[in-house]
Amino acid sequence: MKTLLVPVARHTLLDSVLDTAVLMARRFGASIEGFGLRPALAEYVPVDMVGGMTWVRDEETDLVEARDCGGLFTAAMERHAIARDSADAARTGPRWRWLPDAPPGDGYLAQHARLFGATIVGRPGGGEGAPRMTTLEAVLFESGRPLVIAPPTPPGSIGETVVIAWNGSTETARAVAFAAPFLRQATRIEVLGVDAGMVPGPSAEELAAALNREGLSAQGRTLAAGRRTPGEIFLTEAQEIGCDLLVKGAYTQSRLRQMIFGGATSHILAHATMPVLMAH
Numbered sequence: 220m221k222t223l224l225v226p227v228a229r230h231t232l233l234d235s236v237l238d239t240a241v242l243m244a245r246r247f248g249a250s251i252e253g254f255g256l257r258p259a260l261a262e263y264v265p266v267d268m269v270g271g272m273t274w275v276r277d278e279e280t281d282l283v284e285a286r287d288c289g290g291l292f293t294a295a296m297e298r299h300a301i302a303r304d305s306a307d308a309a310r311t312g313p314r315w316r317w318l319p320d321a322p323p324g325d326g327y328l329a330q331h332a333r334l335f336g337a338t339i340v341g342r343p344g345g346g347e348g349a350p351r352m353t354t355l356e357a358v359l360f361e362s363g364r365p366l367v368i369a370p371p372t373p374p375g376s377i378g379e380t381v382v383i384a385w386n387g388s389t390e391t392a393r394a395v396a397f398a399a400p401f402l403r404q405a406t407r408i409e410v411l412g413v414d415a416g417m418v419p420g421p422s423a424e425e426l427a428a429a430l431n432r433e434g435l436s437a438q439g440r441t442l443a444a445g446r447r448t449p450g451e452i453f454l455t456e457a458q459e460i461g462c463d464l465l466v467k468g469a470y471t472q473s474r475l476r477q478m479i480f481g482g483a484t485s486h487i488l489a490h491a492t493m494p495v496l497m498a499h
Contacts, residue, residue: 220247220336220400226256226328227288231348231371232341237295238373239494240339244313246378247400249336250304251315253292255285256354259324281323289317325354329361337397337496338366343488355488359469359499365397368488368495374463377494380407382462384453384483385439387412387420390468394498395426398466401496402435405464410439411456416449416483417441450486462493469497 225240227233240251258281296303296315304314321327332338338358341350358366367377378401385391395402402408408430412423421429427439442452457465469484487495 221249222335223249223251224332224335224338225251225253225292226338226340226354227253227292228256228350228354229284229288229291229348230341230350231344231346232350232369233291234295235369235371235373236339236341236350237292238299239367239369239377241295241299241301241313242374242377243337243339243367244301244315246404247336248312251296251301251313252318252335253289253315254318254321254331255288256321256325256328257281257285257323259326282320285321286319289319292317325351325357326361328354329357332358332362332364332366335364336400338362338364340366340368342368342370342491342495344371352488359497365394365496365498368491368497370492370494372492374494376463377401378405378464380460380462381405381409381464381466382453382457382460383408383410383423383426384449384457384465384467384487385410385412385423385426386416386418386449386468386483387422388418388468389420390470390499391466392420392468394466394468394496397498398464398496401464401466402430402437405435407460408435408437409456409460409462410437411453412439412441413444413449413452414441415444448483448486450483450490453483454487454490454492457493465491465493465495467495467497469499 343352424439427437430437
């Protein structure tokens with residue numbers, strides 16, 4: 220993961236997003252690219268249609284705010300003593316750059332994210348000023364790349380103790396493949412399965428054995444669900460282990476089904492207190 224993308228917007232988890240990106244950049248000697256994320260025209264609901272003045276005013280405001288986000292991003296990088304990237308700069312060690320005046324919309328974010336090893340976003344929430352779920356889903360479903368979700372509280376570390384929330388699915392297998400840079404450097408890897416949450420596929424123990432054949436050191440176990448949901452078990456076990464990165468395939472069930480009945484992905488997105496690497 221030598222290239223990281225950070226869409227910067229004014230939300231309540233921005234500090235955590237930036238701190239998570241810095242931790243990853245230091246871990247992998249990566250370059251961080253930031254840009255100001257602003258809504259596209261289609262995301263506006265006009266209040267006064269006369270002359271289109273609402274759109275003009277909002278666009279100007281958003282452009283100013285996106286440029287202000289550049290100042291916040293730059294200040295954070297300088298506070299963490301991350302070097303600015305340039306054509307003549309050394310290509311080793313963490314560094315950063317800012318993309319000015321990027322096109323608006325989550326659609327642009329999803330397309331641009333295809334160029335990066337991972338994109339870092341904040342954990343969505345329902346409160347005012349929280350990161351938007353549409354931003355996360357744009358990267359998840361349309362970039363073809365993994366995303367790392369920063370928790371509400373800035374993490375102190377990432378990738379030392381990795382928990383894989385395994386359910387045997389293709390989505391989680393893909394997330395594990397994307398997490399390989401973390402797995403190669405982790406001091407502890409736990410593969411957890413929940414008997415009530417598996418789909419047809421390999422067990423947690425089989426995945427751990429496969430990772431061991433790759434030269435890693437992983438432990439696998441399958442837990443009984445009892446009265447708890449798989450999502451609850453994954454988070455409880457991860458917290459007890461001291462996990463600082465949870466790896467999860469997203470939406471093995473459909474999004475609509477998870478919205479109605481719940482699911483492990485929805486639970487983790489609502490309650491995770493550690494960084495989460497997801498892929499679909």
